[in-house]
Amino acid sequence: MAHPNSGKYAIVGLGVIAGPQPGRSERVLAAEAARLAIEDAGLKRSDIDGAVDMRGTGGGGNKPDYTDAFPRVLGINNNFYFVTGRGGALAGLGLTQAIGFLEQGIANYVVLAGSRIDYSRSLESKKKGHRGMAVVEKEGYWGKASGDLRAVSHHSWMAARHMAVYGTTSRQIGMINVQQRAWAQMNPEARMYGRPMTIEDHQASPIVVDPYRLLDICQISDGAIAFILTTKERAKDLRKPPVYVLGQGYSEVSSTLWFDNKHFEYMAIQRARDHAFKMAGITLKDIDCAQFYDCFAGEVLFQLEDYGWCAKGEGGPFIESGAIGPGGSIPVNTSGGLLSCYHQGDLTGMAEAIRQVRGECGPRQVKDCDIVLQTGHGGELLSPGMCSIHTTTILGRTPN
Amino acid sequence: MTTQDNVITVDAEWKKPFPNIDNDTREFWEGLSRHELLLWRCKCCRTWYWPKAFCNKCDNYGAFGSNMGWENSSGKGKIFSCNVHHMAFHPGFRDDIPYAYAVVQTEEGPLISAMLIDKISDPIGSVGSPVEVVFEDHPKDGFTLPRFRLVGR
Numbered sequence: 001m002a003h004p005n006s007g008k009y010a011i012v013g014l015g016v017i018a019g020p021q022p023g024r025s026e027r028v029l030a031a032e033a034a035r036l037a038i039e040d041a042g043l044k045r046s047d048i049d050g051a052v053d054m055r056g057t058g059g060g061g062n063k064p065d066y067t068d069a070f071p072r073v074l075g076i077n078n079n080f081y082f083v084t085g086r087g088g089a090l091a092g093l094g095l096t097q098a099i100g101f102l103e104q105g106i107a108n109y110v111v112l113a114g115s116r117i118d119y120s121r122s123l124e125s126k127k128k129g130h131r132g133m134a135v136v137e138k139e140g141y142w143g144k145a146s147g148d149l150r151a152v153s154h155h156s157w158m159a160a161r162h163m164a165v166y167g168t169t170s171r172q173i174g175m176i177n178v179q180q181r182a183w184a185q186m187n188p189e190a191r192m193y194g195r196p197m198t199i200e201d202h203q204a205s206p207i208v209v210d211p212y213r214l215l216d217i218c219q220i221s222d223g224a225i226a227f228i229l230t231t232k233e234r235a236k237d238l239r240k241p242p243v244y245v246l247g248q249g250y251s252e253v254s255s256t257l258w259f260d261n262k263h264f265e266y267m268a269i270q271r272a273r274d275h276a277f278k279m280a281g282i283t284l285k286d287i288d289c290a291q292f293y294d295c296f297a298g299e300v301l302f303q304l305e306d307y308g309w310c311a312k313g314e315g316g317p318f319i320e321s322g323a324i325g326p327g328g329s330i331p332v333n334t335s336g337g338l339l340s341c342y343h344q345g346d347l348t349g350m351a352e353a354i355r356q357v358r359g360e361c362g363p364r365q366v367k368d369c370d371i372v373l374q375t376g377h378g379g380e381l382l383s384p385g386m387c388s389i390h391t392t393t394i395l396g397r398t399p400n
Numbered sequence: 401m402t403t404q405d406n407v408i409t410v411d412a413e414w415k416k417p418f419p420n421i422d423n424d425t426r427e428f429w430e431g432l433s434r435h436e437l438l439l440w441r442c443k444c445c446r447t448w449y450w451p452k453a454f455c456n457k458c459d460n461y462g463a464f465g466s467n468m469g470w471e472n473s474s475g476k477g478k479i480f481s482c483n484v485h486h487m488a489f490h491p492g493f494r495d496d497i498p499y500a501y502a503v504v505q506t507e508e509g510p511l512i513s514a515m516l517i518d519k520i521s522d523p524i525g526s527v528g529s530p531v532e533v534v535f536e537d538h539p540k541d542g543f544t545l546p547r548f549r550l551v552g553r
Contacts, residue, residue: 129491145419146515149489157481164527210484
């Protein structure tokens with residue numbers, strides 16, 4: 001039995017800008033994605049009366065160093081604007097907050113947009129001798145003097161711990177991106193489209209932070225994604241089929257982050273999953289495909305176990321069986337994900353979830369796709385603590 | 401650079417990112433300068449914590465930290481998880497790679513992360529290995545960095 005709020009709100013428009021965007025600012029990219037989303041919904045800019053900016057202001061993300069924002073550039077007459085997001089947890093947080101404004105009658109159509117120029121910034125940073133993401137200095141960031149310089153410096157501990165405790169192998173972990181890359185070959189928007197990959201390619205790729213090889217690590221991307229949220233009633237008469245928000249859930253484990261060692265073997269999923277599934281009135285078997293936040297391959301391994309597609313410790317053989325790729329029992333990250341499509345935080349998965357529910361995915365379309373799981377993950381990355389927030393969003397074709 | 405017992409003194413100027421020493425963590429860093437690895441401990445139930453937390457076990461509703469404080473630890477532990485960096489993301493680490501960056505579970509319980517002294521080739525195989533703290537003094541820059549080394553091999 002679903003919660004009365006399940007399916008009360010719907011996503012009605014989507015705008016995506018992918019690929020390197022040299023010379024363009026994040027606000028211009030966000031405004032352009034927002035314009036595309038408005039057009040996709042069959043709305044006008046004057047219809048939009050609320051705006052949310054999804055920026056990864058937590059752990060690995062931006063500091064608020066901006067003095068101008070996309071709604072001004074876009075030229076909308078919005079009643080409110082704010083910034084939300086923690087690391088890779090953007091869309092899940094933005095959705096609930098936007099729903100609050102719709103619920104209060106403060107807005108009818110909210111545009112939520114996220115953008116980044118991390119790829120262009122990393123090219124500049126590389127000239128100064130840095131590698132990877134450009135941003136280094138973080139207040140309170142514990143380990144940087146000890147060599148903890150990038151997300152991979154501590155995220156790789158999760159994979160290492162899993163390998164040490166459960167005997168998971170580098171090949172099994174490599175099979176995650178092999179399968180996501182197979183999906184990406186059916187997605188012309190993916191950065192890795194036209195570049196298929198085998199497990200041998202994975203094993204031959206350079207070790208960046210052992211046990212992670214280059215092909216276990218997500219991309220650094222430019223681009224922007226925006227979507228429009230409105231009420232179920234307003235969603236009915238628009239250009240595209242509504243994508244209903246059936247369930248949402250959140251977990252926060254910061255209070256035990258440096259106390260409970262299970263955070264190296266489990267992600268903060270349980271409460272988020274339980275709440276979202278209960279709200280949507282679904283079980284695991286109702287989910288037709290999963291769009292996980294996959295900053296690193298290990299996050300996919302952990303989520304498969306923690307959501308319950310396989311038992312704890314059995315993720316390696318489950319992945320190796322081909323379960324998550326085309327033709328597998330649970331299609332995962334069908335756009336290619338952060339590993340093989342692009343890194344727009346959890347907006348990568350949100351865009352794909354919207355498209356799968358709408359049936360717009362062409363050759364990679366999951367058959368009879370009614371219900372999609374999308375996740376976000378992030379937080380203040382203070383090693384030895386890992387990401388403390390997890391968000392679960394269930395989207396579907398029919399309202400409850 | 402001189403090494404004495406469990407102290408390393410580095411005379412060269414520090415060319416890497418500096419540790420964040422703020423008012424919340426100053427005592428911890430001062431402890432390191434005295435060659436003590438301090439951990440945060442509940443005065444009621446004696447549970448140990450990684451720097452700064454209310455006690456998760458006691459109903460401690462006093463002012464922040466009123467029932468907790470820093471205490472010296474054994475400086476011993478085991479590798480809980482570990483990786484080996486083959487890439488220097490910051491130019492200051494070019495001479496260190498490949499370096500092992502480990503999460504150590506202290507004997508007292510809390511996890512702490514540090515760069516290992518040892519060069520290791522198998523981070524997965526190192527999990528569970530006993531380690532002890534080494535204090536790396538940087539007199540020119542006025543701080544001491546905690547590091548760990550493998551023991552009993």
